[in-house]
Amino acid sequence: MSALSRLRIADLLPVATIGLRTRPGRAALSVLGVAIGIAAMVAVLGVTRSSQAQVLAQLDRLGTNLLTVTNAEARGSRENQLPETAASSIGRTEGVRSAAATAQLKDVGVHRTDKIPSHLGAGLEVRASGTGLLSTLDAHLIEGVFLDPATSNYPVVVLGFEAARTMGITEVTGDERIWLGERWYVVTGILQQVQLAPEIDRAALIGFGTATADFGYDGHPSRVYVRADTDRTAEVATMLPRAANPAAPSRVTVSRPSDVLSARLAVADATTSLFLGLGAVALLVGGIGIANVMVISVLERRGEVGLRRALGAARRHVAAQFVVESVLLGAVGGGAGVLLGAAVTVALAHHQGWQPIIPPVAAGLGLVAAIGVGTVAGLYPALRAARMAPTEALRTA
Structure with missing residues (x-):
């Protein structure tokens, strides 16, 4: 009988879904296990890609050709001086587009009023700056104007983003003043956040002329910002120490602020591997759940299996029934997991202000992995x- 028996493809699906339709709660739990594993994988890849796209967009916008030159002997937030000719020598270096010097003015307090004791500070600092700083950093103002050749010799100040927020100054009216050292300075501008130069965000910027007149600035910069030709950035970085301090180039440090953003990509990649591993574990647990459900289903349906075998169903037909049922569980769980992972990615991306990106490869591979897990989980049951003898199955039913 078994050699002559036939099972049409059209009949296989209804037969294979009998167990799912009669035990929907158990089937739902099996689907949930697979869905969680696939959702974890899709969400991890989606959130990572969205985050990486945001970082790459920042790098493209801010540029990777910004370099900073400082004294290598600096400690903590205290910057030591560079030679007086450092900025001009750097500006003449081949491959340098522009250079802007700043000088940290030590022991000059930044306060909202003159009533605050000078020894109390808010982590802010005063920097003397040239008029070319804005263009070199590719920075922008929220309000007001930046230093120019005329105002650089007068008691006016431009506040960095964090400095303005700390002192509660949100607009430039012409009447806002702050207390620097022992003098009042009029606020003429507020900078937008400068992501590649956080020290500027915490600074109150004044001109070199007024820094010399009011605080005895001696003309030695402590930090020089450099914009290089993009394709020659690494080469220029090797030439800057000698240009800044020909007598002692080893005392000069050249850094590339965009490397911090690039490091975020490396950290994101490492984190992705960790969470993908956790997603794989969840998927494995889901596969084991499917296998358990299928084994129990075989044990509970011995009578059905025995009856079908007695009526002429071949071993391959019985095996196909349970394999297809297991594959369906995996496929439904995979589809639900892809949708859930995509939803998590979109929600987190919108919360962070990123452009949500769901890699098609992640969705496709997630679904394939779920079907594969379902297939493997259903093979043994x-x-x-299929190995059940009809008489034994009917007797033990």
């Missing part, structure tokens, strides 16, 4: 069902 299917073979066990």
